[in-house]
Amino acid sequence: xxxxxxxxxxxxxxxxxxxxxxxxxxxxxxxxxxxxxxxxxxxxxxxxxxxxxxxxxxxxxxxxxxxxxxxxxxxxxxxxxxxxxxxxxxxxxxxxxxxxxxxxxxxxxxxxxxxxxxxxxxxxxxxxxxxxxxxxxxxxxxxxxxxxxxxxxxxxxxxxxxxxxxxxxxxxxxxxxxxxxxxxxxxxxxxxxxxxxxxxxxxxxxxxxxxxxxxxxxxxxxxxxxxxxxxxxxxxxxxxxxxxxxxxxxxxxxxxxxxxxxxxxxxxxxxxxxxxxxxxxxxxxxxxxxxxxxxxxxxxxxxxxxxxxxxxxxxxxxxxxxxxxxxxxxxxxxxxxxxxxxxxxxxxxxxxxxxxxxxxxxxxxxxxxxxxxxxxxxxxxxxxxxxxxxxxxxxxxxxxxxxxxxxxxxxxxxxxxxxxxxxxxxxxxxxxxxxxxxxxxxxxxxxxxxxxxxxxxxxxxxxxxxxxxxxxxxxxxxxxxxxxxxxxxxxxxxxxxxxxxxxxxxxxxxxxxxxxxxxxxxxxxxxxxxxxxxxxxxxxxxxxxxxxxxxxxxxxxxxxxxxxxxxxxxxxxxxxxxxxxxxxxxxxxxxxxxxxxxxxxxxxxxxxxxxxxxxxxxxxxxxxxxxxxxxxxxxxxxxxxxxxxxxxxxxxxxxxxxx
Amino acid sequence: xxxxxxxxxxxxxxxxxxxxxxxxxxxxxxxxxxxxxxxxxxxxxxxxxxxxxxxxxxxxxxxxxxxxxxxxxxxxxxxxxxxxxxxxxxxxxxxxxxxxxxxxxxxxxxxxxxxxxxxxxxxxxxxxxxxxxxxxxxxxxxxxxxxxxxxxxxxxxxxxxxxxxxxxxxxxxxxxxxxxxxxxxxxxxxxxxxxxxxxxxxxxxxxxxxxxxxxxxxxxxxxxxxxxxxxxxxxxxxxxxxxxxxxxxxxxxxxxxxxxxxxxxxxxxxxxxxxxxxxxxxxxxxxxxxxxxxxxxxxxxxx
Numbered sequence: 001x002x003x004x005x006x007x008x009x010x011x012x013x014x015x016x017x018x019x020x021x022x023x024x025x026x027x028x029x030x031x032x033x034x035x036x037x038x039x040x041x042x043x044x045x046x047x048x049x050x051x052x053x054x055x056x057x058x059x060x061x062x063x064x065x066x067x068x069x070x071x072x073x074x075x076x077x078x079x080x081x082x083x084x085x086x087x088x089x090x091x092x093x094x095x096x097x098x099x100x101x102x103x104x105x106x107x108x109x110x111x112x113x114x115x116x117x118x119x120x121x122x123x124x125x126x127x128x129x130x131x132x133x134x135x136x137x138x139x140x141x142x143x144x145x146x147x148x149x150x151x152x153x154x155x156x157x158x159x160x161x162x163x164x165x166x167x168x169x170x171x172x173x174x175x176x177x178x179x180x181x182x183x184x185x186x187x188x189x190x191x192x193x194x195x196x197x198x199x200x201x202x203x204x205x206x207x208x209x210x211x212x213x214x215x216x217x218x219x220x221x222x223x224x225x226x227x228x229x230x231x232x233x234x235x236x237x238x239x240x241x242x243x244x245x246x247x248x249x250x251x252x253x254x255x256x257x258x259x260x261x262x263x264x265x266x267x268x269x270x271x272x273x274x275x276x277x278x279x280x281x282x283x284x285x286x287x288x289x290x291x292x293x294x295x296x297x298x299x300x301x302x303x304x305x306x307x308x309x310x311x312x313x314x315x316x317x318x319x320x321x322x323x324x325x326x327x328x329x330x331x332x333x334x335x336x337x338x339x340x341x342x343x344x345x346x347x348x349x350x351x352x353x354x355x356x357x358x359x360x361x362x363x364x365x366x367x368x369x370x371x372x373x374x375x376x377x378x379x380x381x382x383x384x385x386x387x388x389x390x391x392x393x394x395x396x397x398x399x400x401x402x403x404x405x406x407x408x409x410x411x412x413x414x415x416x417x418x419x420x421x422x423x424x425x426x427x428x429x430x431x432x433x434x435x436x437x438x439x440x441x442x443x444x445x446x447x448x449x450x451x452x453x454x455x456x457x458x459x460x461x462x463x464x465x466x467x468x469x470x471x472x473x474x475x476x477x478x479x480x481x482x483x484x485x486x487x488x489x490x491x492x493x494x495x496x497x498x499x500x501x502x503x504x505x506x507x508x509x510x511x512x513x514x515x516x517x518x519x520x521x522x523x524x525x526x527x528x529x530x531x532x533x534x535x536x537x538x539x540x541x542x543x544x545x546x547x548x549x550x551x552x553x554x555x556x557x558x559x560x561x562x563x564x565x566x567x568x569x570x571x572x573x574x575x576x577x578x579x580x581x582x583x584x585x586x587x588x589x590x591x592x593x594x595x596x597x598x599x600x601x602x603x604x605x606x607x608x609x610x611x612x613x614x615x616x617x618x619x620x621x622x623x624x625x626x627x628x629x630x631x632x633x634x635x636x637x638x639x640x641x642x643x644x645x646x647x648x649x650x651x652x653x654x655x656x657x658x659x
Numbered sequence: 660x661x662x663x664x665x666x667x668x669x670x671x672x673x674x675x676x677x678x679x680x681x682x683x684x685x686x687x688x689x690x691x692x693x694x695x696x697x698x699x700x701x702x703x704x705x706x707x708x709x710x711x712x713x714x715x716x717x718x719x720x721x722x723x724x725x726x727x728x729x730x731x732x733x734x735x736x737x738x739x740x741x742x743x744x745x746x747x748x749x750x751x752x753x754x755x756x757x758x759x760x761x762x763x764x765x766x767x768x769x770x771x772x773x774x775x776x777x778x779x780x781x782x783x784x785x786x787x788x789x790x791x792x793x794x795x796x797x798x799x800x801x802x803x804x805x806x807x808x809x810x811x812x813x814x815x816x817x818x819x820x821x822x823x824x825x826x827x828x829x830x831x832x833x834x835x836x837x838x839x840x841x842x843x844x845x846x847x848x849x850x851x852x853x854x855x856x857x858x859x860x861x862x863x864x865x866x867x868x869x870x871x872x873x874x875x876x877x878x879x880x881x882x883x884x885x886x887x888x889x890x891x892x893x894x895x896x897x898x899x900x901x902x903x904x905x906x907x908x909x910x911x912x913x914x915x916x917x918x919x920x921x922x923x924x925x926x927x928x929x930x931x932x933x934x935x936x937x938x939x940x941x942x943x944x945x946x947x948x949x950x951x952x953x954x955x956x957x958x959x960x961x962x
Contacts, residue, residue, distance in 0.1 A: 371719045371775075382721070382771075391764045392757060404800075405753050411808050411957065423804065423957055427950060430800035433760070434793030437767055441789055445774030445782075451717055514752070521751035525735060528749075529761065532731035536881060540727060543877040547711035554715040554776045555872050557862050568774070568782020576790045580943055 001054035003043040004071060004125065007083070008118050010036035015114025019107040026094040029110035033090040033117060040083040040121060047076035048491055055127070057189075064188045065130035069122075073494040074259070077335055078124045078252050081342040084477070085244045086117045088470035092350050093237035095466035100235075100357060109149050109235070115142040116241065123249045129178040129188040136174065136249070140167040140217075143246060146238045147230045159229040166226035170216030177209035177257070185260075195260050203261050207268055210257040211275070218250025220309060221279040224302045225613040228286070231301065232294035232362070236353020239294060243301040243349060244342035251308055251338060258316070259502040266417065269317035273421045276310030277428035279303065282584070284435040288442070288574045289585050289608035293352045293362045296443055297345065300388060303432060304341045307403065308334045314406040314425055319503045321418055326410045328511040331499050333402030335492060340395040340481065344387040347474035351381035354467050355447055358460040364446040364570035367457045371448035374462045378448040380471040385440040387478040390433045393526025395481035398488070401522055402515065404429055438577060446570035453564055482526055485519040571606065578608075586611055663745040663909045671737055671895070674917070675887040676700030678894065678924045685928025700887065704880050712876030717777040725772025726874060726881035729765040733888045736761040740895045741816040743916030744905055752813035755803040758892070759796070762848070765885060766792055773870035780862040784869035787939065791854060791866070794946040795847045798840050801953035805837050806900070808960050819896075822903035836956035838900045843949035845893040847942070849886065852931040854942050894923050 014032010021028040047053060055070035071079065093113070097106055119139030126132040144167075148160035178188065184202050185193030195203070212223065219227040227247070231239045258264065283303030290296040311334025318327030354377045355370060356362045371378035387394035404426060411422035452458035462468070481488050493512055500508040556562045578587055587608045594602040634645075680697040687694020696702070714722065739758040741747040747754070770789055773781040807813055809830065810821035827834055847854040850867035862869050871882045895916075902919040906912055937945060 368777075369717075371721060378719075386764075386767060389763070389767065390760060391767060392760055397760055401753060401756050404756050405813070408753070408804060408807055408813055411804050412811055412813070415961075419957070423801065423954055426800055426804050427797040427954065430759070430796040431793065433763065434796035437763055437770075438789035438793050441767060441770040441774065441785065445771055445785070449719070449721060449771060449775040450777030518752045521749065521754065522757060525739075525749060525757045525761070528735045528738070529731055529764070532734045533728050534731075536727035536731050540877050540881065543708060544712065547876075549711055550713050551716050552713050554717050554778045556778065557780060562778075564777065566779050567777045568779050568786065573774075573782060573786040573789070576786060576939075577793070580790070 001043075001056050001069070001071070003039045003046075004054065004069070004121075007036040007038075007040035007043065008121060010039060011114050011118050011121075015111040015118075018110035018114070021107070025107045025110060026098055029114060030090045030094040032114060034087040036117075037083040037087040037090075040079060043071060044076040044079040044083060047071050047073055048080065048494060050494060057127075060128075060131070062130055064182070065134075066128045066189065067131060068127040068189060068191075069125045069131075070127045070191075071125055073498045074252075074255065075124045077492065077495045078248060078338065079121065081248065081339045082117065082120055082124065082245045085241060085342050085346045085474075088473055089237040089240045089244075089346065089350070092240075092353070092467050092470040093235065095464050096237060096353060096357060097235065099464070109146065112142045112145040113238065113241075115139075116146060116238075116246070120245055120249060124252060127190045129182060129190070133171070133175065133178065136171060139246065139249065140171065143167075143230075143234075143238075143242060146242075147234045149235055149238070150233070156233045159233040163226045163230035166216055166223070170213045170223070173209050173213030173216070174253075177206055177213055180206055180209070181257075181260070190256070190260065193260055196262050198262055200265065204265070206257065206261060207264075210254055211271065214250040214253040214257075215275070216250070217253070218247050218305045218309075219279075219302050220250075220275050220305060221282045221302060222612045222616060224279070224283070225610055225617055227302060228295050228298040228610065231298035231349075232292060236294070236349050236356065239297075239353070240346040240349035243298065244346040247301060247305060248338050248342065251305070251312075251334075255312065255499075258312075259499065263504060264316045264320055266317065266320045269313045269315075269320055270417065270421055272309050272313030272316060273425050274313075276306045276308075276313050277424055279306030280310060280428060280432040281306070281435070284432055284439055285577075285581050285585060286608060286610065288435065288439045289578050289587055289606075291364050291571060293355065293364055293367075293443060293447065294349070295362075296364075296439070297348050297352055300348075300436070300439070301341075301345060303436065304337065304345065304388070307400065307429070307432065308337045308341070310334075310425055310428065311337060311399075311403040311406070313421070314403060314410065315499075317410060317418060317421055318406060319505065321410070321414065323410060323413070324500070324505050324508065325511045325514060326406045327503065327505060328496060328500065328508050329402050329406030329409060329515060332489065332492060332496055332512075332515060333399050333404075333406060335495060335499075336402060336481075336488065337396075337399035340387070340399050340478070343474050343477050343481070344384045344394075344396060347380060347384040347471055347478065348388065350467070350471050350474070351377050351384060354463045354471070355460075357467070358463055359454075359456045361454070361456060364443065366454040367447045367452070368450045368454075368564065368567065369448070369452040369457060370460055373460045374448075376462055376468045377471065380468075380475040381448065382444060383475040383478055385444045387482075389437045389440050391437075392522070393479065393482045393529055395478045397526075398482055398485045398519065398522060400429060400433065401519070405515065405518065435577070438574070442570050442573045445573065450567045451564035453567065453569070483523055485523045486516045489516050489519055584611075663913070664741075664748045667742045667745055667913060668738060668748055670913075670917075671742060671891050672734075672888070674920075675884070675891040676704060678890055678920060679887055681921055681924030682928045682931070685925050686932050689928065689932035700883075703883065707875075707880035707883070708877055710876035712878055715776050715873050718775045718873070722772045722775040722873070723878070725768045725775075726878045726885070728768040730881045730885040730888070732761045732764040732768075733885045733892065736765075736892050737888055739815060740892050741819050741899060742895050742913070743909075744820065744903075744912040745909060746816040746820070750814050750816035755807075755815045755818075756800075758815065759799055759803070762889065762892070763792075763796075765889065769870055769882075772874075776873045778873065780865075780869050781872055783863070784866050787866045788870060791847055791942055791946060794943050795844050795949065798946060798949035798953055799844045799848075801950055801957060802837050802841050802844070802896075805833065805953055805956040805960065808957055809833065819899040819903070822900065823905050824903065826903070830960070833956045833959045834900060836952045836959070838897065840949040840952040840956070841893070841897045841900060843945060843952075845890075845897050846927070846930070847946055847949075848893055849890045851927055853934055853937045853945065856936045891920075894920055898923055
């Protein structure tokens with residue numbers, strides 16, 4: 001526990017120091033976050049490799065509150081994701097903020113960054129509902145100030161506002177959930193709650209409240225509307241932290257509540273599988289329709305949260321059906337995807353930030369040809385793009401393989417609804433994978449390949465080493481998990497054992513051994529792929545030795561004066577799929593068509609607003625506003641009237657009490 | 660150790676170009692022509708391997724990575740496919756997922772290499788490839804699901820190994836549905852009619868051919884080799900379902916498998932002679948149909 005408390009202390013000390021440190025503001029904060037994260041890593045890894053589970057409880061004067069913390073293996077796994085990504089994002093941010101916003105006061109943004117990291121760490125370790133909610137709010141509000149860092153821009157303030165409303169609506173559900181848990185379980189301490197015998201109605205209500213409350217933070221469809229607004233608005237290293245780790249607090253919360261609740265009925269699993277497929281497919285479809293690189297990545301977070309939820313759903317179905325392999329594979333895939341997504345989404349957001357920093361734009365149709373100008377950023381972005389598309393030999397494939405294995409194992413023997421859920425999960429994952437590949441070939445191609453589509457992109461150069469190194473580290477981690485998959489699963493054994501025990505499954509050693517065997521083959525296949533590619537490279541080199549290798553313009557089918565404007569753009573690349581899914585996406589296009597014999601101006605623009613926002617939340621909030629508008633007559637703006645309200649209220653209360 | 664899997668793997672490498680020759684010969688016969696020689700694929704390879712190459716000035720290392728990664732991924736994928744009753748050299752629970760995703764790796768790098776040239780034609784082909792393969796993916800995975808459920812085993816070698824003429828007699832509907840779905844995926848993924856026309860002469864209407872326009876020399880040879888191997892991989896799956904002959908004599912089983920592969924080539928040639936390609940807007944319906952067929956097959960198997 002000392003290491004973890006030292007981590008919190010160092011991170012917050014860095015944040016406070018940065019408020020006072022003047023020119024050293026960024027260095028102070030980065031130093032605090034890096035040192036703190038190293039301590040935190042020690043604490044988390046020690047638990048994962050089998051050390052004792054540290055816990056502490058101090059009294060707190062808040063009613064029902066206590067300062068109780070513990071790092072069990074589930075917490076440790078989430079902490080690992082946080083403490084790996086946080087220092088890399090901080091190192092990146094230190095340089096990025098000073099270069100982009102050097103003249104502005106940065107103490108505040110660093111203070112809130114430290115507060116965000118510490119808040120997330122507390123959420124992952126709090127063992128008391130009140131403490132959990134306090135940490136939750138600290139995290140959420142700190143993130144609000146980071147989202148609105150560039151508050152001079154209208155759309156950033158708008159995004160911040162959307163985020164603030166969404167997160168507090170989610171929190172309202174969580175408060176209701178914890179109150180109900182406290183009532184039903186007899187305590188607000190997680191370790192003392194007795195929910196094992198809660199009635200199905202109460203347990204079901206708690207589950208739904210958790211899905212809505214935590215799902216809002218995680219960004220599950222249809223609670224995701226804040227996510228594509230808020231994540232692009234923040235500075236890129238903050239987007240990386242938010243997408244990589246902060247939204248995982250929603251997954252953590254959901255899992256933590258599931259561990260406390262009684263044995264899950266089948267409909268919980270179906271609900272999570274259904275929400276996972278809808279979020280996954282919906283997220284990737286909307287990502288395909290985006291033109292803004294960071295907005296595209298934000299929608300992919302919705303997709304990946306969908307994949308994680310799908311894994312949890314498969315796990316729950318396995319628990320319900322008494323199929324330990326299905327349950328273990330589902331949970332293992334979901335948990336590993338939490339870590340994997342932190343790595344590759346962090347990497348991709350940092351890459352997007354480097355692109356925006358070098359060119360001044362995030363519009364895919366303005367970019368192009370950056371692979372030659374920014375080889376490091378391009379190479380690491382390619383690894384991130386392949387990893388998020390679930391391609392071997394990288395980490396995304398490993399976690400998706402585990403979830404697939406769960407779904408397939410369920411389909412081997414399942415009947416009826418279980419079989420339907422398994423088929424939906426497998427087909428959903430396959431479709432998500434195919435669409436993600438389309439989306440990331442589009443993003444990578446539009447940004448890094450071909451010729452620059454604007455002068456800004458043509459002038460871009462590689463970013464500083466402090467920006468490149470974190471990206472390289474994350475890319476290396478993506479490859480390492482892919483190539484060392486069986487050992488990674490072994491590292492998760494304690495976490496899985498805890499989950500299995502909480503769900504009343506037998507000791508998962510046998511299942512872990514089965515999955516490790518399969519993953520060993522997966523890693524072997526990944527190695528074989530690398531070897532085969534190396535062999536092909538060698539063969540080509542030998543063949544081309546001494547022969548003429550010339551450079552010429554791209555074949556233009558006879559046309560001799562091609563220009564960069566003739567390239568396929570990101571929008572045109574995605575157009576067939578966007579058209580195909582038009583009933584879901586409802587992309588709006590405005591065009592001025594060329595006309596006459598000598599056409600002059602012509603233009604085309606398309607936008608894909610979120611239908612959940614348009615059709616669900618806008619009417620809802622408009623309705624609420626109209627309802628409250630009915631009460632406007634009580635507001636007359638005269639102080640005498642308000643005094644009268646006070647007196648009347650007091651009188652009524654007095655009469656009620658005296659009665 | 661049994662040497663049959665390795666032998667078959669090597670033979671597949673050697674015979675893959677023949678399949679294209681069989682298709683072309685069938686089409687020529689149907690059209691009343693003599694057509695190119697059966698071994699044209701080998702002649703093409705030999706010619707390309709002797710040449711130098713030209714790289715576009717627009718391209719970067721991604722363009723050069725395209726052919727080598729594609730052929731590497733497909734070569735490993737081939738090692739996962741059981742042929743003629745023998746186990747695949749690589750067989751483990753969940754191996755078909757690695758197979759499906761290795762084909763995705765090949766596709767990813769073909770697409771980014773095409774986009775690297777900055778050519779609108781190649782972008783167009785890449786866009787169509789991305790669209791159609793995304794829609795074909797669920798079909799392929801659900802076919803694997805149906806086969807795994809039928810065999811009660813999570814490895815491809817066991818799933819296909821569990822099939823036999825007896826299973827065809829008892830589960831004809833299931834296997835026919837799976838075979839139909841796999842055949843659609845086979846045609847779509849290998850850029851055959853009715854999805855793509857490999858002999859078209861207009862860049863605007865191509866899908867696969869147009870993506871590799873700028874490759875030349877040994878690079879083009881690798882690209883061609885990769886597409887033949889890919890056809891062999893998916894063809895072996897179709898044949899594995901349609902002709903699960905088990906005599907117990909490895910050589911005989913292998914011979915039946917080879918004959919069936921050649922029949923498959925003839926079948927593709929017949930399809931290509933008998934019908935035109937679909938309008939691009941119709942192709943998604945065909946691909947979704949393959950997913951639906953496979954899902955139906957899964958539902959028909961009692962667990």
